[in-house]
Amino acid sequence: MEIDFSKAPVEVKNLRSQFGDNIVHESLDFQVGSGEILGLVGGSGSGKTVLMNTLLGLKEPDGGDVFYFGQNRSSLSYKDRQSLNNIMGVLFQGGALFSSMTVRQNIMIPLREHTDLPVPLMRELADMKIHMVGLPAHAATLYPSDLSGGMRKRAGLARALALDPKLLFLDEPTAGLDPIGASAFDQLILDLREAMGLTILMITHDLDTLFTICDRVSVLVDKHIAITDTLPNVMKHPHPWVQEYFGGPRARAAINAGDGAGAS
Amino acid sequence: MSAEAITDSMVVPDFQMRVEDRRLYLTVLGPWTLATIKSLDARLAKDLNIEDYQDVSYDFESLTDLDTAGAYILARAIRCTPEECYPFHLTGNSQGQKILMREAADASMGRAPTEARQWFDVLVRMGEASERFLKETIDNLAFLGVFFMVMIRQMLTPHKIRWKSVVAHIEDVGLNAAPIIMTLSFFIGAVIAYMGANMLAANNLQFMMPELVGFAVLREFAVVVMAVILAGRSDSAFTAQIGAMKMRQEIDAMQVIGMDRYEALVIPRALACIISAPILTFLAMISGILGGVIVTWIAVEGISPRFFMERFSEMVTLQHFWVGMAKAPVFGLIIAVIGCRQGLAVTGSVESLGKRTTQSVVQALFAVIFVDALFAVFFYQIGV
Structure with a gap:
């Protein structure tokens, strides 16, 4: 399959999702630009994870279309969908590492499935990914249960990057990390985008992350995307949820911190 | 990564090398990615083995695509003493490729532990x-x-x-x-x-x-x-x-x-x-x-x-x-x-x-x- 990387990596048109009578999304339109880091925010239960699962192909849309690099998902063959999946990586909230395998084996899984490289080379590439996400070399032979929360996220990220994806989905990457670990993770995401030319869509509630690394922010309220724009413009949006979200004490603290960092 | 990269992906990846003043000049051609490196890995390793040099100079002018796997293979050309590695130089590269190469060079230096099996494991x-x-x-x-x-x-x-x-x-x-x-x-x-x-x-x-x-x-x-x-x-x-x-x-x-x-x-x-x-x-x-x-x-x-x-x-x-x-x-x-x-x-x-x-x-x-x-x-x- 030929993929035109000049087209928008992800585009959603008129999406409808529902579970029984409960409509989660209705006429939702959404676009992720090439090479950008897009933050997705929305209240609990607003359907952020459902949207991400739809984009990952874990859930079929109940209406509307999803496009990757200009190609409609529903019109693709099984084989084309598979090769599309290979250019997408995802970091689930808890890391979702296979607990019966070491970190290195976890990272080798996508390589084993989709390439026919010699095993020693796969092992070396896995070790390189471990190095790239900032894990110590001895983490390679540890099991996920031996890792701390932050290390598990890094290991999950290394597995997501195993096949050098073009498109990376992150579900609350900094949730559960301490502020120092969280900002180190933010920096890591920036570095990896630079090195690997990634397009990143992340669900996050971490205001610091939104302020420091997201190029644009999308707000999911009332079953659709109310606005997608740079953060200062999003904050001017009149929707009461947006005003409350960015007008709260936590947000003000993050804005002030961001200004301070900018000045110095 | 760009539109051209895809149209050129049909081109077979290749390399040329020469050594001058104990410096290796490595010209890289075509796409070096996970999908294409399989044929290159063994050949490059063999060619590098017979050359005698210290520094490496990469020419990325004709490189169409590079990912972490390609960078890792290329970084094998970098020679190291037990204390430190000899420097490498890039020409015709993008900023992202430079970061990738640096990461790859770092990764190939530190060897991760391996699990060894001993004969007395049974006991x-x-x-x-x-x-x-x-x-x-x-x-x-x-x-x-x-x-x-x-x-x-x-x-x-x-x-x-x-x-x-x-x-x-x-x-x-x-x-x-x-x-x-x-x-x-x-x-x-x-x-x-x-x-x-x-x-x-x-x-x-x-x-x-x-x-x-x-x-x-x-x-x-x-x-x-x-x-x-x-x-x-x-x-x-x-x-x-x-x-x-x-x-x-x-x-x-x-x-x-x-x-x-x-x-x-x-x-x-x-x-x-x-x-x-x-x-x-x-x-x-x-x-x-x-x-x-x-x-x-x-x-x-x-x-x-x-x-x-x-x-x-x-x-x-x-x-x-x-x-x-x-x-x-x-x-x-x-x-x-x-x-x-x-x-x-x-x-x-x-x-x-x-x-x-x-x-x-x-x-x-x-x-x-x-x-x-x-x-x-x-x-x-x-x-x-």
Whole structure:
């Protein structure tokens, strides 16, 4: 399959999702630009994870279309969908590492499935990914249960990057990390985008992350995307949820911190 | 990464190298990605091996695409002494490619640990297994001790026992297991009768069929079949239930809230097993003897069910029934305690849940048969 990387990596048109009578999304339109880091925010239960699962192909849309690099998902063959999946990586909230395998084996899984490289080379590439996400070399032979929360996220990220994806989905990457670990993770995401030319869509509630690394922010309220724009413009949006979200004490603290960092 | 990259992806990746003044000039052509490097890896390594140089200068002018895998292969050209690596230079590269190359160079320097296997691993594993067996036995006995402490405490305040939970477990452990246990026991009774029919008939002792079936089923088979099914069905379920709770920190939450894990989880299950086991054994005895009666009726001439039952009530005394029944609550207790202990021993990983469940069933079966043997010695000594 030929993929035109000049087209928008992800585009959603008129999406409808529902579970029984409960409509989660209705006429939702959404676009992720090439090479950008897009933050997705929305209240609990607003359907952020459902949207991400739809984009990952874990859930079929109940209406509307999803496009990757200009190609409609529903019109693709099984084989084309598979090769599309290979250019997408995802970091689930808890890391979702296979607990019966070491970190290195976890990272080798996508390589084993989709390439026919010699095993020693796969092992070396896995070790390189471990190095790239900032894990110590001895983490390679540890099991996920031996890792701390932050290390598990890094290991999950290394597995997501195993096949050098073009498109990376992150579900609350900094949730559960301490502020120092969280900002180190933010920096890591920036570095990896630079090195690997990634397009990143992340669900996050971490205001610091939104302020420091997201190029644009999308707000999911009332079953659709109310606005997608740079953060200062999003904050001017009149929707009461947006005003409350960015007008709260936590947000003000993050804005002030961001200004301070900018000045110095 | 760009539109051109795709149209050029048909081009075969390649490289050219020359050495001048102990510096390697490596010109890289085409796309160097995960999909294309397979053919290059061995060739590049071989060519690099025969060259003698220190620094590397890469020319990326004709490189169309580079990912981490390609960068990693290229970084192999960088020569290192034990202390440090010689520098490398890039021309015609983008900023991203420079970062990738630096990452790759760093990654190829630090060697990650490897797992090695030794010839004496077999002995080590045997030793570890023996040690584990000993520790498990001690832990099981310790758990049993704690269990009895809590049990006595609860017996003094019976209203504190979670009777609702006990009844719910009895439904699952006892009632729901009854059909399968009765079916299996029926078959066991039938098998004993078939085997005995040939042997006894050869010696003209057909009239002793009731004793054979009665002794075997009442004393041993009914209660052992019950214990085997209980171990396979309920013991594994206990371990899985409690283990899953442990994995999701539910047990920790209970502890903090002030619920005793023994009172809330172990005692109700143990009581359910202790109460259910004799009832199930009784049902197993009935269906086992029924199986014997039917087979005897079919296979042995001259012994009608009526004759069978008359001789049965005459020859098979009540003490054989009690020998079987006495073992049932003990087996029930063993099974519940082992199931609960293994469940509480589960740690964070999915693998440990599976391991503990397996171990739980194996230990329960082992303990049941072992204790059954002890009972046999005991009953022989007291002469019943």
